[in-house]
Amino acid sequence: MFDLSKYRSRAIDYQRTFGSDYGKRVLRDLMVECHVLGSSFSKDPSLMAFKEGEKNVALRIMKILNVNIDELEKHIKEIENERVDD
Secondary structure: OOOHHHHHHHHHHHHHHHHOHHHHHHHHHHHHHOOOOOOOOOOOHHHHHHHHHHHHHHHHHHHHHOOOHHHHHHHHHHHHHHHHHO
């Protein structure tokens, strides 16, 4: 059975964790390192499955945080700006 109070409590924990400036930087890093913004394709099926697993973790966090499209676009622009600055 679905426990709504447990889900809400977990969502609040995630929001507190990833809502800080530190958490936002970590989320952006996860989006990059876990292939959210790029392809996880590989000719090696095991490697591709591994990358898809990484992507799934980042997407799950974003789902719990209820990241909307505008917020996602903002994160993407920030990541692209960081790449240009490097």
